[in-house]
Amino acid sequence: MSWYVEFLTPYEAHMYGLGRIVKSIQTKYQDVKIIDTLEYGRCLFLNGKIQSARLDEFIYHEALIHPALFLHPKPERIFVGGGGEGAILREILKHPTIEKVVMVDIDKEVVELARKYLLSWHRGRFEDPRVKVYYQDARKFLRKEKETFDCIFLDLCDPGENEGPSELLFTKEFYTLIKKRLSENGIVAVQSGSTNLNMLKYFSNVFQTLKAVFPFVLPYQVYVPSFVGPWGFNLASMSALPGSLNQNCIRKKRLKGKLKFYSQEVHNSLFVLPDYLKKNLRKGKVVYNA
Amino acid sequence: MSWYVEFLTPYEAHMYGLGRIVKSIQTKYQDVKIIDTLEYGRCLFLNGKIQSARLDEFIYHEALIHPALFLHPKPERIFVGGGGEGAILREILKHPTIEKVVMVDIDKEVVELARKYLLSWHRGRFEDPRVKVYYQDARKFLRKEKETFDCIFLDLCDPGENEGPSELLFTKEFYTLIKKRLSENGIVAVQSGSTNLNMLKYFSNVFQTLKAVFPFVLPYQVYVPSFVGPWGFNLASMSALPGSLNQNCIRKKRLKGKLKFYSQEVHNSLFVLPDYLKKNLRKGKVVYNA
């Protein structure tokens, strides 16, 4: 039997029992590995870091997508930065109000591998007529774009240096651009890195960077077992974001397709942060600049 | 630099960068290692499985202790099975109503190592006059014991076979004994194993075993980063257990000592389980018998 080892930090690593290495390539932007692990099923690794696992990607993707889409009164036009696996599309399109999804991922090869090898992630949603995929730097794309969006999802590689092609997409400059591309009541949801106690700085830095641009920022976290730690997100908006959601909100939206993780109760619990995490967010002083 | 590797399952392992190996002994009951890891600080391992880490043991211990103690109207007499590190005592004694804590751990050597090497866990609470420690099999102790307790905490090694000396303490027979030793409105809180998606069966088995004895069982989970996955607990009682707690409940108890993780909001969020976990708990069919 053989194993794949991912280093989370210079002093911590995780070992995955290997089934098959489905694909391993170096694209123009990053090292891409699709690996069948024995505990988590198929996994996507970018630059040696796990992005999502067959077993529990539903937790990550439901947690990234549904809080924003349920908080928004009527999400129609959606922008997605990154998210090459396509599971984001699968979740977004469960909302019946969606009219258009623009997805911009810099790495065409990742998306093509996902289409071929990550079927249970995207379930064919790349072919939905409402979806348009562009292979570009999301920053360049949004600079030229005139349209505004009701929800924007940023599912990029981790913040922090040397973490792939997305460093500039965690900056104040980029969030200012995002602000311009949000429609009234628009919400941006940002994948914000591990909230593991030994890696908290990225989460609070992203939070502080968003706070430097948006008056309303709502941090939350979720447990994704295959990520070997809890994971942080932030919602940000120019409009007030309600701290909780009632059952009616969920029901009246009448989703197409079932959810396995997200529910109204879960929604509310996601935003309850323990004291140590609140303190850490308040203490954050670093604002990422371009 | 050297590393310590713990296998979570035959196909998954975690690597901890090593500082110092403080102590490594084989007691009469188990293999005990106290290791200074570079990411989580000092850690206690029993039979190669992490029990708690300096960096985040407060999450585990606050989550085990305070839900039961805040739900109970006036906890005075407490029983603890296991919990050799002493952090449980530290948390229990923050509640001003406590009059007596009986702790029974089978492995005297573990408790002695904890007293010496895990100071930040117990903070000297073993010497508190209200605390009595016995080195025995908790089952044998409780069979002879006449007294009843307001809260009982079972912080034993993981359920499942070949996991150390505590297998019989996860059975219907033992929970029946626990029931007899609970006072009116008494609550038992049980460490119930990982709620990682690839290890869910123990959690639902413990839940079902408690359900076979108690009319009211309340499962919950918490994320402990150093455990490399979310962790499950169950509260059980002969009296109804309220699903949520209001702010007053917390305030009027006037705790001695601060909390870093637990709060009223956190309390309520702990009991919100995602759908996939609820389904899994319902499906559980195994009841552990002696």
Add this chain to the structure above:
Amino acid sequence: MSWYVEFLTPYEAHMYGLGRIVKSIQTKYQDVKIIDTLEYGRCLFLNGKIQSARLDEFIYHEALIHPALFLHPKPERIFVGGGGEGAILREILKHPTIEKVVMVDIDKEVVELARKYLLSWHRGRFEDPRVKVYYQDARKFLRKEKETFDCIFLDLCDPGENEGPSELLFTKEFYTLIKKRLSENGIVAVQSGSTNLNMLKYFSNVFQTLKAVFPFVLPYQVYVPSFVGPWGFNLASMSALPGSLNQNCIRKKRLKGKLKFYSQEVHNSLFVLPDYLKKNLRKGKVVYNA
């Protein structure tokens, strides 16, 4: 950075820093991985076990091929069982007397991957007009074959159970077949497994099995760093095998192509076994039967 881990035994493993995973497939017969490691360059793994590494495959292949070919007075017709990488062909064809090489490897896919990805191993020798490659079970092939060979090389997966498709090729029955296919003065050279102190039994078992068929058996070992331990071979013949070789023998053969590891002195040193290994070989009692 990510890592590949190979278990040598249930209690010992080796970690290779990963560059690129060139190819990972499951053929009809085995799991095949071609991996660029950071310390040893490109490596071939079959069923999770390293077969050869760019950095030091010359040691292994020179040690397998040249002792037999230099001991034989005039090797012309050669049979190779296994050896899909093609480095064996490269070494054999350095001897100017060679007229014909028949190579039989059961796994066509491995040979095709080698042709494409292991260029520095075979250096195009698959196309040499003297070489014929067949994709069959070597046992079946040799049963039908009428021809005899001057040297036979068996470069099969490791002896011992559950080690891939070659178990029957380490048996007394197979060696009896080999004996029939050797010409007068013919020599068979057998890859015989690790001679690491904790894995010695395979080496002595292969030695004893050969002794049950051939009157002359000469065991030897070499150190291959990427194999993480010393490696054993056996020569066997119906004719006496000289214990040492003089410089003339080497010179007069006038090799085409340079050697990096093998020399007359090295030849003689390979057959010097330390006492503990001699003792172990004598103690071996197991003869592998079909």
Add this chain to the structure above:
Amino acid sequence: MSWYVEFLTPYEAHMYGLGRIVKSIQTKYQDVKIIDTLEYGRCLFLNGKIQSARLDEFIYHEALIHPALFLHPKPERIFVGGGGEGAILREILKHPTIEKVVMVDIDKEVVELARKYLLSWHRGRFEDPRVKVYYQDARKFLRKEKETFDCIFLDLCDPGENEGPSELLFTKEFYTLIKKRLSENGIVAVQSGSTNLNMLKYFSNVFQTLKAVFPFVLPYQVYVPSFVGPWGFNLASMSALPGSLNQNCIRKKRLKGKLKFYSQEVHNSLFVLPDYLKKNLRKGKVVYNA
């Protein structure tokens, strides 16, 4: 089950299945771990690097000691730098001509741990009346020392930077001091690091540094399985060192105690280096200076 991982280079590591961690301390000079591994038995690690293993330390220690002692006509007075395990004493005292052994190890705590926990290494030889142990820097000791020695053994941590307290003991300056402390026909034997193909530079650097001081230097290597690679040594002397040894030399010395690895034939084979290693030694240009 748990594991201990040693990094050999930043891109290569070895995993040892753990029995018991016997002792783990930080001395004034280094991190010391005595660990019972499942494949190699008890092992000593200094600064995370394996020093010797119960299973095969006899190979290392016989290879370090006997070539020099058999090449010397009549070794009586011996100096040992390092070698805290005491296995060196065990091997030296097998030679009946020995009158005095001076051992200087900087780290008293290592020697004390060895006395207590590495019994099969030293077999009580620390108590032999001919043995004197000093806890000092070998360099300082030899500067003050007036006496000369017939054989000097340097069994220090690996050459190369950041490898513990012995860096200055691999320099031209130190070897010049050694030269002065050798009697006529005296021989120094130096542990010279891995001869693994990806770590060859240390071996050739030590060789070149000795060559800068001594007219006669004889490099050799041996396979120590638990070292995960072949290991290099050098003999150096002001007198000519014969390239080989005949059987008589061995017999007439009439050793007390048996050898498991070393023999006359093995002696001669140790000094046969493959061409790639000879080339590497010749290419070495670095001379270590203080």
